[in-house]
Every structure is written in structure tokens, then in C-alpha cells.
Amino acid sequence: MKTTQLRKLTQDWGADFTGIADLQLLRGIKTEPANLLDGYSRAVSIAVRLSDGVFDGIVDAPTPLYQQHYLKVNSFLDDLAVRVTQYLQKHGAKALPIPASQVLDRVNWNSYISHKAVALAAGIGWQGKSLLIVNPQCGPRIRLVTVLTDALLETDEPLKNRCGKCTSCTEACPAQAIKNVNTEYHFRDRDEALHFERCVEKVVDDFAKRPFIEHPICGICIKACPWGKEKKKRSRNPKTESLLPAT
Numbered sequence: 609m610k611t612t613q614l615r616k617l618t619q620d621w622g623a624d625f626t627g628i629a630d631l632q633l634l635r636g637i638k639t640e641p642a643n644l645l646d647g648y649s650r651a652v653s654i655a656v657r658l659s660d661g662v663f664d665g666i667v668d669a670p671t672p673l674y675q676q677h678y679l680k681v682n683s684f685l686d687d688l689a690v691r692v693t694q695y696l697q698k699h700g701a702k703a704l705p706i707p708a709s710q711v712l713d714r715v716n717w718n719s720y721i722s723h724k725a726v727a728l729a730a731g732i733g734w735q736g737k738s739l740l741i742v743n744p745q746c747g748p749r750i751r752l753v754t755v756l757t758d759a760l761l762e763t764d765e766p767l768k769n770r771c772g773k774c775t776s777c778t779e780a781c782p783a784q785a786i787k788n789v790n791t792e793y794h795f796r797d798r799d800e801a802l803h804f805e806r807c808v809e810k811v812v813d814d815f816a817k818r819p820f821i822e823h824p825i826c827g828i829c830i831k832a833c834p835w836g837k838e839k840k841k842r843s844r845n846p847k848t849e850s851l852l853p854a855t
Contacts, residue, residue, distance in 0.1 A: 627730030731764035747836025780832035
């Protein structure tokens, strides 16, 4: 099975970015159930770009328009994951679509697996100071979904972190939850980067209780990121952006 063909199909179906992660990079990650990755060797990470127009309307709180866009894109991602799963199965591979946004634990706010961790390993982007994946073309203005598979697809490599000394998301955060800590690859845990309880309190006890905002969303740090505001297209060259040494 050719990875290039799968990428073209996902693009034709509406995906903006598709990366393939080697699950060896994710061994030991928290999953639900604990043996979720057993029997799989790859993860297909799919990203859809969010609307710049929607983010233009965000000032100091999420808007009802952003909530609807968020929900619709999640639904679209789930559809893409099902299509990829069907394609892989028709070619003799095992595949498991992971929902784009299904919280299983509303205390620790965990799901089956971190889509961000998969996207990081798949070269979709690097992990920003906000914990969000920052894509070199459109910053954190993306939503993600994952398909686990045993198909021996050619894998991508993680990208170098480019956040540097930027403090835009830290300064914009209405909960003052971002610690302005950088990482070369990924943080040990989210507490290293965030005052996570502040973020949860803001989105659950404030934003989610506002009229027509029924979900714990924010969007302010996403809008603030300079990489998301950059309009000039950037070409991706894995040979120069790769974090991992050549083998």
C-alpha cells in the first residue's frame, strides 16, 4: 500500500494535512483502554484547517459561530477517519478510527489517545507552548483526528519546534494558564506547560455557561499565534525540518 496514494485520497476528500506516525514513538503514552495500540504499528493523523474568518470574530471569548464551526469540523474529521478506515480495510489492513472529540474522563479530560501526540509524531506540526500542535503553514488553526492501522505505511518525521522566544499565546491566555515554557520535542506532561486547572476552570465554569456556548472551548490562544496569522504559504521540507537524525 502506497502512502502517497493515501495522502492524495485524504486530500481529495477534504483533508488539509495527512501524516503517518510510527507508533514506536508513542509507546508508553496514556490510552483508553491501556492496550489500545496493541496490534497496530502506524497511526494516520489527519488535520483540517479551521476558518480564518471564524477566528477573526474572536476577541476575548469564544463565539457561537466558533462553537458551531468546531462541532462541524469535528464531524467532518470523523467522516474522514471512517473513509480512511474503509480504504485501509479494503486493502487488507486492520484499522481503527478514533473520534475527533470524545471526552471519556471529565476530571482529567482524557480520551482514547491524544490526537496532538499522534500529530506531533506524524510531522503535522510541533508542540507549542499552549500544548497545541503548531503547523508551519497555518499554526494551531487546525483540528485533528487519528486512525490506527497495521498497514506498513511510510512514516513521517517530527518537526523542529519553532516557537522560540515568542510569548503571544502566553500573553493572550485569559486564564493566565500558559507558563511560557518551551520544549524541543514534547513536554513531559501538560503540567510542565500549563496551569491546567486554570484553563479548565475558564472554559468550563465561564465560557461553556455563556449563551449559545455549550462546550468547553476557547480559541483565544489559537487566534493569537503568529504562525496562524501568517498568510504566506510555507513549503515543507522534511529534510531540513526533521527533528530525528537521518538513518
